[in-house]
Amino acid sequence: MKLKKLTRDIDFMDKVEELSGQSLNSCIRCGTCAAGCPFVEDMEILPERVFKYITLGEFEKVLEHNTMWICAACYTCSVRCPRDIDIAKIMEAVRQVILRANIDMVDVDEVDNIEELPQLAVVGCFRKETG
Amino acid sequence: MKGHLYYPGCTMKTKASDYETSAMKVMEKLGQPLVEMEDWYCCGAVQSLTEDDIMHQIAPIRTMCCAQEQGEDEVVTLCDMCYNVLRQANDRMKDKEDDLETMNEFLDEDPDYEGGVEVYHLFHILKGMEDEIKDAVEMPLDDLVVAPYYGCMLLRPDNVAVDETEDPEIMEDMLELLGVKVLENPKRTECCGSYHTVNRSDIVEKRVEDIVSYAVEEGAEAIVLSCPLCQFNLDFHQRATDFDVPIFYITELMALAFGLDIDMKNHKIDPRSLLKEKGILE
Amino acid sequence: MTPDKAEDEGNEDVEMVEIFVMGKRYRVPKGLTIMTALEYAGYKFTRGCGCRGGFCGACSTVFRTEDEYKLKMDLACQTAVEDGMFLVQLPFMPAVRAMYDIEEVEPEEHDNILLDHYPEIARCVSCNTCTKACPQDIEVMDYVQAALRGDVERCADLSFDCIQCGLCSIRCPADIKHYHMAQMARRITGRYIHEHSDELEKRVQEIKNGEYDETMKEMVEMEIDKLKKTYEERDIREEG
Numbered sequence: 001m002k003l004k005k006l007t008r009d010i011d012f013m014d015k016v017e018e019l020s021g022q023s024l025n026s027c028i029r030c031g032t033c034a035a036g037c038p039f040v041e042d043m044e045i046l047p048e049r050v051f052k053y054i055t056l057g058e059f060e061k062v063l064e065h066n067t068m069w070i071c072a073a074c075y076t077c078s079v080r081c082p083r084d085i086d087i088a089k090i091m092e093a094v095r096q097v098i099l100r101a102n103i104d105m106v107d108v109d110e111v112d113n114i115e116e117l118p119q120l121a122v123v124g125c126f127r128k129e130t131g
Numbered sequence: 132m133k134g135h136l137y138y139p140g141c142t143m144k145t146k147a148s149d150y151e152t153s154a155m156k157v158m159e160k161l162g163q164p165l166v167e168m169e170d171w172y173c174c175g176a177v178q179s180l181t182e183d184d185i186m187h188q189i190a191p192i193r194t195m196c197c198a199q200e201q202g203e204d205e206v207v208t209l210c211d212m213c214y215n216v217l218r219q220a221n222d223r224m225k226d227k228e229d230d231l232e233t234m235n236e237f238l239d240e241d242p243d244y245e246g247g248v249e250v251y252h253l254f255h256i257l258k259g260m261e262d263e264i265k266d267a268v269e270m271p272l273d274d275l276v277v278a279p280y281y282g283c284m285l286l287r288p289d290n291v292a293v294d295e296t297e298d299p300e301i302m303e304d305m306l307e308l309l310g311v312k313v314l315e316n317p318k319r320t321e322c323c324g325s326y327h328t329v330n331r332s333d334i335v336e337k338r339v340e341d342i343v344s345y346a347v348e349e350g351a352e353a354i355v356l357s358c359p360l361c362q363f364n365l366d367f368h369q370r371a372t373d374f375d376v377p378i379f380y381i382t383e384l385m386a387l388a389f390g391l392d393i394d395m396k397n398h399k400i401d402p403r404s405l406l407k408e409k410g411i412l413e
Numbered sequence: 414m415t416p417d418k419a420e421d422e423g424n425e426d427v428e429m430v431e432i433f434v435m436g437k438r439y440r441v442p443k444g445l446t447i448m449t450a451l452e453y454a455g456y457k458f459t460r461g462c463g464c465r466g467g468f469c470g471a472c473s474t475v476f477r478t479e480d481e482y483k484l485k486m487d488l489a490c491q492t493a494v495e496d497g498m499f500l501v502q503l504p505f506m507p508a509v510r511a512m513y514d515i516e517e518v519e520p521e522e523h524d525n526i527l528l529d530h531y532p533e534i535a536r537c538v539s540c541n542t543c544t545k546a547c548p549q550d551i552e553v554m555d556y557v558q559a560a561l562r563g564d565v566e567r568c569a570d571l572s573f574d575c576i577q578c579g580l581c582s583i584r585c586p587a588d589i590k591h592y593h594m595a596q597m598a599r600r601i602t603g604r605y606i607h608e609h610s611d612e613l614e615k616r617v618q619e620i621k622n623g624e625y626d627e628t629m630k631e632m633v634e635m636e637i638d639k640l641k642k643t644y645e646e647r648d649i650r651e652e653g
Contacts, residue, residue, distance in 0.1 A: 018182070018183075019181040019182055019183065020180070020181070020182065021182045038321045038322045038338060038341075039322075039324075039334060039338075041337070042331075042334055042337075070331075070334070072322055072324060072325040072326065072327055073177060073178075073180070073325070074283040074287065074322035074325065075283060075287035075288050076283070076287065076320075076321075076322065078287070078288055079287050079288060079289055079296050079297075086180075086288075088180060088288075089180045089181075092179070092180035092181055093180075093181055096181050096184075106329070106330055108532040108533050108535070108536070109532060110330075111329055111330065111532055114525075114528060114529055114532050115523055115524045115525050115526075115528065115529045116367075116524070117146075117328060117329060117363075118142040118145070118146040118147065118359055118360055118363045119141040119142045119145065119146070119173070119176075119525075119528070119535065119561060119562075120140070120141070120142045120176045120210070120212050120326070120359055120360040120363075121176075121325070121326045121328045121329050121360055121363070122326075122329060122528070122532070122535040123141070123173060123175060123176040123177075123535045123536075123561075124175075124176035124177040124212070124325060124326035124329075124360075125326040125327075125329035125330065126533075126535050126536045127175055127176060127177050127179065127187070127536075128177060128326065130536065141561050141562045141563075144562045144563055144564070145524055145525060145562070145563045146524070170555075172539040172554075172558055173537065173539065173558055173561055173562075175538065186538055186540065186586070187538055189538055189539050189540055189541075190538055190539035193539050238541075
């Protein structure tokens with residue numbers, strides 16, 4: 001229900017550009033971001049594909065894939081983009097659009113062995129994956 | 132105040148206590164002690180990157196207010212992630228006056244945060260202290276071969292980097308002062324997996340295999356770093372690999388070279404056997 | 414809105430103020446607490462009322478005054494009514510407690526027992542909404558931060574005056590259950606961290622053995638003047 005509302009009512013490109021302060025149309029699909037991303041193997045679709053879907057108005061395709069949740073905000077893409085796009089900010093904006101619709105990606109009560117983990121990891125994970 | 136105002140961060144008090152205790156001893160020996168802030172708040176670990184988010188900047192700015200209240204204009208962190216968040220939040224407030232105004236109105240602190248505090252990482256401090264470090268070395272660790280590992284938060288984004296983003300040398304330079312043989316580590320600036328260790332440890336395991344295998348192939352006997360989360364990931368998740376490489380905080384090696392006694396009690400891969408083999412520990 | 418002066422019993426002038434209880438308007442004498450004002454207005458408390466002394470945390474109230482935009486929270490028995498006050502009472506704060514047996518918990522086995530039972534404390538953004546809501550002036554945000562750091566004792570120390578009213582948890586953006594978490598910290602500190610008093614255990618055993626039964630009986634049956642005199646002349650021994 002919430003996901004349906006997400007895809008029906010909002011102009012995602014506007015929202016993502018507003019939250020990230022980046023212009024999605026600057027992307028030239030060169031693939032430098034994917035080439036440097038340490039997590040790209042676990043992403044179902046590449047970052048540039050995510051941006052393409054958003055610019056085409058196909059946000060539901062973005063929602064069907066895990067790319068933004070595999071991103072660890074390591075900023076490698078942002079520092080290497082030849083068009084100076086801050087890609088990490090765009091990924092964050094995509095995550096936030098979803099989280100702000102009150103959709104959490106992790107249940108804080110379902111974390112196994114939370115005490116084994118350093119607080120950095122727990123706090124960081126909850127920041128990026130809960131609203 | 133003699134020394135530096137020190138911001139620990141939550142992890143430093145539990146899982147990363149080895150880093151804190153060794154750093155305290157090292158900085159004391161170097162004549163620039165770390166003095167913990169009277170009040171501080173969890174920085175949030177990761178910077179919130181949306182343009183409109185003020186809420187997640189509250190905690191770092193509260194910490195800046197605490198520093199301001201103590202009459203200090205600089206804060207030093209040991210933790211890479213804390214450095215990154217505090218620095219990015221602080222810079223943002225300095226750049227965007229409107230955001231700072233909104234923040235100050237919300238915080239209701241007296242006086243307002245004026246943007247006058249700077250955030251530094253330990254490496255910023257150590258960089259200017261080559262002579263002092265050389266003088267403090269009592270036992271050069273010249274039989275030890277290490278691969279330095281930077282991770283992400285010290286070097287990215289560009290504006291917070293403590294050294295060249297793609298080709299840093301700061302850790303290599305410091306390690307050479309300790310007599311250590313430093314290798315070229317091809318994966319030294321690649322992310323360890325960060326907070327994915329919470330519920331996607333499979334991703335972290337892949338990263339650890341990648342990073343450690345390259346280091347070992349170059350001949351590394353140990354990996355050295357400065358981030359508690361990287362240390363946890365590379366140390367704890369090595370069990371999913373065939374490797375057994377100790378992961379040191381740089382201040383632990385410094386302490387050993389300075390002849391100081393340290394605990395090293397949170398390591399999952401026990402570094403003592405390697406250190407004994409090298410004659411660094413008895 | 415100016416308060417009327419109305420005649421009350423004994424023909425005295427009493428200054429009245431206007432308050433709104435769940436939207437309905439009432440005129441009540443100035444100087445009453447929210448609790449007594451509600452009773453003056455004709456309400457009878459069947460819940461959300463307890464010690465009337467600011468100690469039990471039952472009468473949590475949320476209110477706004479006409480001239481201020483801020484949403485305030487306090488105890489009904491401790492807060493005076495103000496002209497133009499809009500209020501509502503909260504009989505209960507929904508917050509499920511973590512289940513644990515204090516006798517079976519092993520704090521030494523835990524690196525961060527509070528985080529383990531209340532993982533949402535990692536979501537704290539240090540907004541301070543909790544501290545502002547606390548009627549006991551407790552530094553709530555600071556004790557949550559202490560808990561996140563693994564410092565159970567400091568969390569217990571800072572939260573000592575907590576009366577479990579629940580106002581801290583209502584607007585927390587991270588959905589933290591501050592007062593339940595702090596209670597766990599205090600219980601663990603008392604049970605495992607603080608030194609046990611051997612003298613206390615000894616005394617409790619003496620009482621159980623009936624060693625004080627006779628003296629108690631005597632005191633209970635004593636006349637009040639004699640009781641006062643006995644108290645004043647009691648034998649105070651020096652320590653050591």
